[in-house]
Amino acid sequence: MNTVSTLTRPGASKKQAASVEFRNVTKNYGGVTAVDSVSFTIDAGQLVTLLGPSGCGKTTTLRMIAGLEMASAGQILIGGRDVTNLSAADRDVSMVFQSYALFPHMSVLENVAYGPSVQGASRKDAEAMAVEKLSLVGLSGLERRAPSELSGGQQQRVAVARALVLEPQVLLFDEPLSNLDAKLRRRVREDIRELQQSLNLTVAYVTHDQEEALAVSDRIIVMSNARIAQTGTPRELYEEPADLFVADFIGDANILAGTLTGVEGASADVKIDGLSVRLPHRGAKPGAVKLAVRPDAILLGEGASHGSAIAGRVKKASYLGTQIEYDVETATGDLFVVQYGRKEPIEPGTSVNVTFETHRGVAIIPGA
The missing domain is CATH 3.40.50.300 (P-loop containing nucleotide triphosphate hydrolases)
Structure with a gap:
């Protein structure tokens, strides 16, 4: 050559x-x-x-x-x-x-x-x-x-x-x-x-x-x-994955079902179980939608769910040095969660309330 x-x-x-x-x-x-x-x-x-x-x-x-x-x-x-x-x-x-x-x-x-x-x-x-x-x-x-x-x-x-x-x-x-x-x-x-x-x-x-x-x-x-x-x-x-394949292939993604309840400008209100979030609508219409939620965009609070949150229970916690990985059971499906900086894992069996950092790592999947 x-x-x-x-x-x-x-x-x-x-x-x-x-x-x-x-x-x-x-x-x-x-x-x-x-x-x-x-x-x-x-x-x-x-x-x-x-x-x-x-x-x-x-x-x-x-x-x-x-x-x-x-x-x-x-x-x-x-x-x-x-x-x-x-x-x-x-x-x-x-x-x-x-x-x-x-x-x-x-x-x-x-x-x-x-x-x-x-x-x-x-x-x-x-x-x-x-x-x-x-x-x-x-x-x-x-x-x-x-x-x-x-x-x-x-x-x-x-x-x-x-x-x-x-x-x-x-x-x-x-x-x-x-x-x-x-x-x-x-x-x-x-x-x-x-x-x-x-x-x-x-x-x-x-x-x-x-x-x-x-x-x-x-x-x-x-x-x-x-x-x-x-x-x-x-x-x-x-x-901003274009479809379910890209969302699942690029990094880990939790694919969740939600309901788009209203559109205002470029944003939409979406309800996932007990949690309400506002996201870019990406062309989605009111009704059922799929969301890609990155593991590090999920926040876990210990204790029973309150307010706008998803109720969950920690099934498994794995300490990996720089991060702790969790499997969390919720009514909307099992979630894979990654937390950085925390030194002590939340014990399996602990009730948690789940919220999202919507400014990053959470997106509606167009056409899904």
Whole structure:
């Protein structure tokens, strides 16, 4: 794959980031439609994540950007140039694969320096660039090892460094952190994000990890059954899900039944059991509605319910250090609740009154 035409070394000019656009792109495998008439734009210099469950079409979409899969219909543009029918070698992109794909006969340093070397950098420059990126992903001191002498997580980080050492028009990541432990995953994703922003790179990033997507993305494209379910910023997707699938998939959500009793301007009054709340109506009409309520938007008060609240009983309490998680039984259904900062859990069996922080994490689901 032709990954870069201008190398990042002293005196090298920086290329302009390129946009990526899909126009009604479809990919068929025989009688199976893997991607169904998908349209979106990744603006130049943005990191956009394709997020969804296994089999939703996100990796096939990424591979069509790379030219590793050819579209059955529609048009793909990179930097305004139609690349729909161009091979991977004719697209200025670089990809980190879910598999490691390292050269077994080369050292770690040689693997990472290979791209700059074949693109014309001197051995000294190529190795200096490789050393810098290996430090970035936490592999300093392992430069002379063979891939077979590394753990799976270390091999994946070599693959990340090998892509980061080049500055393509578009950088693609397919589940790049899946083999790292939680602490390293956080560090490497932060490094990827920092590098993307400092170099103004256009990045398409595939993951099934919602926390990872929320942490690194300018925008997220949520896919379901080969189509786009919703596109938006992390905050928009979390706080204003377009449908039940997005509400349930992005983070944890309690899906509750309520009754919309009246609309005034952009707001609506909604009754859920004994609790009345005012929320943006999002196009909903008076009558039955569904609400997405995030676990950390639920407040628990000990004692019998009073006033505008939902009566509940704690079924289970789990202490997780930074937070306490509860299962709370109510007449409207069981609730999953997360509280931060509290040191002593509410004991199971305790009666509680349930209210919501409606300014965040509570939304009417349109059309549900």
